[in-house]
Amino acid sequence: MTYSQPQPQQNGAASVVELAKDERIKEMPAWRKALIRPELGAICGTIIVFAFFLVVARSTGMFAPQGILNWGVVSAQFAIIAVGACLLMIAGEFDLSVGSMIGFAGIVIALMSVTWGYPVWLAIIVAFAIALAVGALNGYLVIKTGLPSFIVTLAFLYVLRGLTIYGAIATTRQTIIGGVAEVAQGDPLAWLFGGKILGFLFVWLADIGLIGKFVAGPKAGQPVIDGIPMLIIWALALIAFAHVLLTRTRFGNWIFASGGDAQAARYVGVPVNRVKILMFMFSAFCATVFATCQVMEFGSAAADRGLLKEFEAIISVVIGGALLTGGYGSVIGAALGALIFGVVQQGLFFAGVESSLFRVFLGVILLMAVILNTYIRRMITGER
Amino acid sequence: MTKPLIELIDIEKHFGPVIALAGVSVSVLPGECHCLLGDNGAGKSTFIKTMSGVHKPTRGRILIDGQEVAFSSPRDAMAAGVATVYQDLAMIPLMSVARNFWMGREPIRKFGPIKLFDFERANAITMEEMAKMGIRLRSPDQAVGTLSGGERQTVAIARAVYFGAKVLILDEPTSALGVRQTANVLATIDKVRKNGIGIVFITHNVRHAMAVGDRFTVLNRGRTLGTAKRGEIKAEELQDMMAGGQELAALEGSLGGTV
Numbered sequence: 001m002t003y004s005q006p007q008p009q010q011n012g013a014a015s016v017v018e019l020a021k022d023e024r025i026k027e028m029p030a031w032r033k034a035l036i037r038p039e040l041g042a043i044c045g046t047i048i049v050f051a052f053f054l055v056v057a058r059s060t061g062m063f064a065p066q067g068i069l070n071w072g073v074v075s076a077q078f079a080i081i082a083v084g085a086c087l088l089m090i091a092g093e094f095d096l097s098v099g100s101m102i103g104f105a106g107i108v109i110a111l112m113s114v115t116w117g118y119p120v121w122l123a124i125i126v127a128f129a130i131a132l133a134v135g136a137l138n139g140y141l142v143i144k145t146g147l148p149s150f151i152v153t154l155a156f157l158y159v160l161r162g163l164t165i166y167g168a169i170a171t172t173r174q175t176i177i178g179g180v181a182e183v184a185q186g187d188p189l190a191w192l193f194g195g196k197i198l199g200f201l202f203v204w205l206a207d208i209g210l211i212g213k214f215v216a217g218p219k220a221g222q223p224v225i226d227g228i229p230m231l232i233i234w235a236l237a238l239i240a241f242a243h244v245l246l247t248r249t250r251f252g253n254w255i256f257a258s259g260g261d262a263q264a265a266r267y268v269g270v271p272v273n274r275v276k277i278l279m280f281m282f283s284a285f286c287a288t289v290f291a292t293c294q295v296m297e298f299g300s301a302a303a304d305r306g307l308l309k310e311f312e313a314i315i316s317v318v319i320g321g322a323l324l325t326g327g328y329g330s331v332i333g334a335a336l337g338a339l340i341f342g343v344v345q346q347g348l349f350f351a352g353v354e355s356s357l358f359r360v361f362l363g364v365i366l367l368m369a370v371i372l373n374t375y376i377r378r379m380i381t382g383e384r
Numbered sequence: 385m386t387k388p389l390i391e392l393i394d395i396e397k398h399f400g401p402v403i404a405l406a407g408v409s410v411s412v413l414p415g416e417c418h419c420l421l422g423d424n425g426a427g428k429s430t431f432i433k434t435m436s437g438v439h440k441p442t443r444g445r446i447l448i449d450g451q452e453v454a455f456s457s458p459r460d461a462m463a464a465g466v467a468t469v470y471q472d473l474a475m476i477p478l479m480s481v482a483r484n485f486w487m488g489r490e491p492i493r494k495f496g497p498i499k500l501f502d503f504e505r506a507n508a509i510t511m512e513e514m515a516k517m518g519i520r521l522r523s524p525d526q527a528v529g530t531l532s533g534g535e536r537q538t539v540a541i542a543r544a545v546y547f548g549a550k551v552l553i554l555d556e557p558t559s560a561l562g563v564r565q566t567a568n569v570l571a572t573i574d575k576v577r578k579n580g581i582g583i584v585f586i587t588h589n590v591r592h593a594m595a596v597g598d599r600f601t602v603l604n605r606g607r608t609l610g611t612a613k614r615g616e617i618k619a620e621e622l623q624d625m626m627a628g629g630q631e632l633a634a635l636e637g638s639l640g641g642t643v
Contacts, residue, residue, distance in 0.1 A: 244500075248500045248501055248503075249499065249500055249501050250490040250492060250499070250501050252501065253479075253483055253486070253487060253490050253501060254488075256476070256478075256479050256483065257476060257479065257483075257487050257488075260476035260477075260478050260479055261476045264475065264476055265476070265487065265488070267458065267470070268487050268488035268489070269459060269462075269488040269489070270487060270488045323478075327476065327478045327479070328478045377478070380477075380478060380527045380529050380530065
């Protein structure tokens with residue numbers, strides 16, 4: 001096989017030289033490089049929100065230890081469900097049944113432990129098992145039918161909420177089941193969700209005068225904060241786990257690939273179906289963590305808990321820079337989105353602003369985040 | 385003459401009453417670029433999908449290194465060393481070059497029970513393989529979306545080669561590209577061929593085929609119209625065979641010989 005083929009080789013050689021320095025590709029300024037990361041909007045938003053409330057609500061005790069704990073807990077609640085929604089959205093799917101799952105899991109725990117008298121730890125395990133099964137079913141239906149996850153999980157939004165209310169009324173004739181706190185006394189698993197840790201640290205901080213003590217009432221002499229709620233620990237642990245999973249592991253690469261282009265991913269051997277179903281299960285797991293913490297904190301479960309939580313989770317994720325179309329996003333961003341949420345919701349309360357304005361804020365910030373994300377995506381993919 | 389890497393003999397493929405392929409025979413030798421030409425609807429896509437394990441042939445035999453094989457999935461074909469680079473399904477634009485390159489085969493580093501993506505190794509190898517193909521990346525973290533169409537094809541080709549492809553099927557790699565990007569892809573094909581890999585280059589552009597092809601097979605209406613070696617056939621003849629003869633000659637006359 002001897003032949004000469006001057007043309008492509010010449011072209012090839014010439015193009016290699018030109019590739020070495022293409023005059024039309026400008027050196028990218030550092031600020032622009034920094035902009036091309038999903039968390040940027042959320043980082044800016046966090047700074048703005050904190051700056052705003054430091055000015056407006058400083059004198060209200062919002063940044064005193066109790067105030068910090070107040071918005072910290074609310075932010076952690078948002079973060080727990082946002083982490084699940086984040087990985088799922090990056091894998092290219094939605095879960096609108098998160099809010100209903102929260103109500104459902106709560107009622108399962110309360111029904112089993114209070115009404116039927118099973119141990120609380122067993123009730124919690126059963127709630128998690130049912131939630132994971134429903135998550136898997138969500139995923140399985142989405143994969144098998146090829147329907148948008150929006151529709152499939154919307155169906156479960158109604159199915160689960162309906163079952164929750166029916167289950168509560170049919171067994172106890174009311175939609176709120178109380179008395180969980182009493183049966184949860186000394187339960188090992190209940191403490192994991194409703195307990196507090198590092199209490200001694202706050203006693204010490206109070207002793208050296210860094211935080212205040214109660215001066216009157218039954219708790220007189222105790223520090224104003226008696227520990228860090230396990231809810232916050234769960235939020236931090238889930239954020240760390242999901243962040244490492246997404247950015248540092250093989251499975252994380254598969255999550256990005258499944259959401260970026262499922263067909264291209266399948267073609268190179270990524271088990272797209274498994275990835276998506278597992279992410280639906282993770283989303284349901286996060287919702288159940290939320291539900292369990294809430295039940296242990298309030299000592300009761302109510303059939304209407306978790307209303308609209310699915311949208312708040314999705315908004316946190318979008319503020320965090322994830323694309324609604326999948327394949328791009330960040331757990332850290334979603335966590336910051338949840339922090340913005342918590343700080344603003346509680347901050348408006350501290351500042352004495354009418355709380356319904358919170359929803360106005362949500363709508364506006366959602367719109368801004370989506371516009372910014374679209375712009376960032378164009379910069380990455382070079383679309384015009 | 386060296387032994388063919390892959391041989392497809394009298395492949396037929398029927399979809400219900402439609403006969404998409406009615407007896408196509410093609411072989412690919414090590415280090416050759418075998419161009420598969422044909423107009424739209426000639427059966428090129430069906431044929432390469434049969435070759436890459438997406439479709440099962442209704443009749444006919446596939447031999448790899450002289451052994452008869454039956455692929456039941458694209459994974460089987462890939463395991464046998466037959467890799468396909470599809471025109472638009474190759475890369476995920478939002479992901480980095482390194483993440484795309486290793487997608488599905490990510491290298492792992494163990495920290496006790498925890499297995500992490502070994503980015504250090506993945507990045508180094510990605511940069512090295514890209515440099516071999518003449519693509520200078522700013523960094524392996526660069527999103528594939530920032531690359532040109534030709535560069536994306538090249539990344540996909542480099543990936544297939546790195547992961548052990550012996551036969552590389554390129555599905556119209558140049559059809560959506562500009563002049564210079566086309567030249568880059570053709571140069572890449574030439575580099576890959578020199579490593580002894582057999583290439584099946586699907587195109588309907590005769591000039592692109594003539595630039596790198598060693599042998600040319602023309603498909604028309606599901607049949608092979610014959611295989612010619614380089615030098616045995618002129619571009620005009622290939623063009624006429626693809627179009628099915630006279631009509632184009634007449635058309636060409638009216639267009640002043642520009643097609």
